[in-house]
Amino acid sequence: MIAGTVVPLITPYDEHGRVSEKSTASLIEYLHADVSALMPVLSSGEGWRLTDQQWSDMVAFTVAHSHGLPVIAGVQAPDTPGVLRRAHMAEALGADMVAATTPFGARVGQDEMVAHYRTLQGGTRLPVVVYNEEPVSRNRASLVTLLRICGLPGIAAVKESSGNPEMTRALAASGTGVPVLQGWEDQVASTPGVDGLIGPLANPEPGLCNTLLADPGEPLQRIVDAVCDLFGLFRDDWYLRVKRELARRGVIEDACAPSGEHAREEDES
Structure with a gap:
């Protein structure tokens, strides 16, 4: 069962835009004692924009330096075949699970979402974590749809990033037996009953995430x-x-960007 603080790893690059194994290993060494699982190449790892080589390298480096923690490979691709392709890559690289969004697009219907996860869990031997979000996929599942998806075999957990505390609470209280993990650090206190947290704060401050989960009060x-x-x-x-922040602390070598596009984003922020 997935519970506690799961870290959605950032993807560290070297000055040539390649994934840095040295910084990946250093990051995992920094946080492994305080987290329950490692989740590379999801949104915080820029998974939707990585090349196959960058994506594969980050998953492989995470598996190699995991300290025995479960590795949940993030998969963000526009359609079901694309998700399945990377799920098969994750299998070959030694990942323990995959975490996947719905197909991309505002017109993706709720029935299509259920069919997507049914195809995914039937097409890979890896357990599937459902990632319910909107910024990347441009859609999100309803509570009824999530309950239907949780009834499928092979669904390991839900990363619930809808931003709707009422829906998250209802899903956590539904009794599906599928763990629900909050995807927003600022909503832990408002969603009692969740099984854990998956948020970028776990990269620099995993201990603080654990403390919040243990005492999810307003202070x-x-x-x-x-x-x-x-x-x-x-x-x-x-x-x-x-x-x-991780570079400032000396955890990773540098906050390098993989391309000129990323460098421009950094300069403009």
Whole structure:
């Protein structure tokens, strides 16, 4: 069962735009004692924009340096065949699970979402974590749809990033037996009953995430919110800001960007 603090790893690059194995290993060494699982190449790892080589390298390096923690490979691709392709890559690389969004597009219907996860769980031997979000996929599942998906075999957990505390609470209280993990650090206190947290704050501050899960009251929530605001975790370029903080602490070598596009984003932030 997935529970506690799961870290959605940032993807560290070297000056040539390649994934840095040295920085990946250093990051995992920094946080492994305080987290329950490693989740590379999801949103905080820029999974939707990585090349196959970058994506494969990050998954492989995470598996190699995992300290025995489960590795949940993120998969963000526009359609079901694309998700399945990377799920098969994750299998070959030694990942323990995959975490996947719905297909991309505002017109993707709720029945299509159920069919997507049914195809995915039937097409890979790996357990599937459902990632319910909107910024990348441009859609999100309803509560009824999530309950239907949780009834499928092979569904390991839901990363619930809808931003709707009422829906998250209802899903957590539904009794499906599928763990529900909050995807927003600022909503832990408002969603009692969740099984854990998957948020970018776990990269620099996994211990603080554990403390919030153990005591999800408003006083500590306000502290966590202030730390998230300090690090810029609710801004569009949050992953770059996390990298800067980790580089400042000496955890990774540098907050390098993989391309000129990323460098421009960093300069404009």
